[in-house]
Amino acid sequence: MKSDFLGVFLLIFLIIITFSMIRRRRSESRHYDEMQLKLRAAAYQTGFYVTALGSLLLIFLMDEDLVNLNRFADPSFSVFVVLMTGIITFAVTCIAKEAFFPVGGGGNTYLFLYTVIVVLNGILSIRRIADGSIFENGRITFRTGSGLVCAMSFLAVLIAILIKKAQAEDEVAE
Amino acid sequence: MKNLKMKSARAAKDLSQEQLAKLCDVSRQTISAIEKGDYNPTINLCIAICRALDKTLDELFWDA
Incomplete structure (x- = not known):
């Protein structure tokens, strides 16, 4: 019941944030400069290769004669993990190369949004792990495990942003 | 190779990297990457930087 409440809360929260971001984006001329566009293109490429490589690896891992990953995880969950890995690779690469936020974009709204996503998904996942409901018939499924993947992925993004912000502050101070 | 000419021209105008970035819309x-020599800007950005710093392309970007 509490999980359902948190889920609904997260959905409403995401809708509000999305609308406020769209409204703000329309009112400001937010853009990426030439160096950022170049770096983002390279990051897209890295993300694509990671996803392609992950998909290839997944084929072998799901093979019944080899590892048979399906015993431990639902195929849709496995595919979701691969896709999220590609997306997060893109995001973290962009953050590391200072091309994640557009020109003049401080990123505080994103920081807040990602923190909420990590906290809410983290709470749900810890609860699921604690009461064992993360496994359905002995396997992690998309329904039970996607929250954990989201929490871990956005945590990686959050940490990357915070490290980069600290580095940028040091650079400005120099 | 570091672009020390651009860095000194910016310092002479008493501009921070942030302020120059705003003037050039980047x-x-x-x-920072241009000053460190990590990025080669396009001619359009070079012109924008020159205008912001009241310098010519030769003065900032030409290595004689």
Whole structure:
């Protein structure tokens, strides 16, 4: 019941944030400069290769004669993990190369949004792990495990942003 | 190769990287990368930087 409440809360929260971001984006001329566009293109490429490589690896891992990953995880969950890995690779690469936020974009709204996503998904996942409901018939499924993947992925993004912000502050101070 | 000419021209105008970035409509990191020599700007950005610093392309970007 509490999980359902948190889920609904997260959905409403995401809708509000999305609308406020769209409204703000329309009112400001937010853009990426030439160096950022170049770096983002390279990051897209890295993300694509990671996803392609992950998909290839997944084929072998799901093979019944080899590892048979399906015993431990639902195929849709496995595919979701691969896709999220590609997306997060893109995001973290962009953050590391200072091309994640557009020109003049401080990123505080994103920081807040990602923190909420990590906290809410983290709470749900810890609860699921604690009461064992993360496994359905002995396997992690998309329904039970996607929250954990989201929490871990956005945590990686959050940490990357915070490290980069600290580095940028040091650079400005120099 | 570091672009010390651009860095000194910016310092002479008493501008921070952030301020110059705003004048050129790019990110601070891009200005920093150009000064460090990590990024070769396009001619359009070079012109924008020259205008912001009241310098010519030769003065900032030509290595004789």
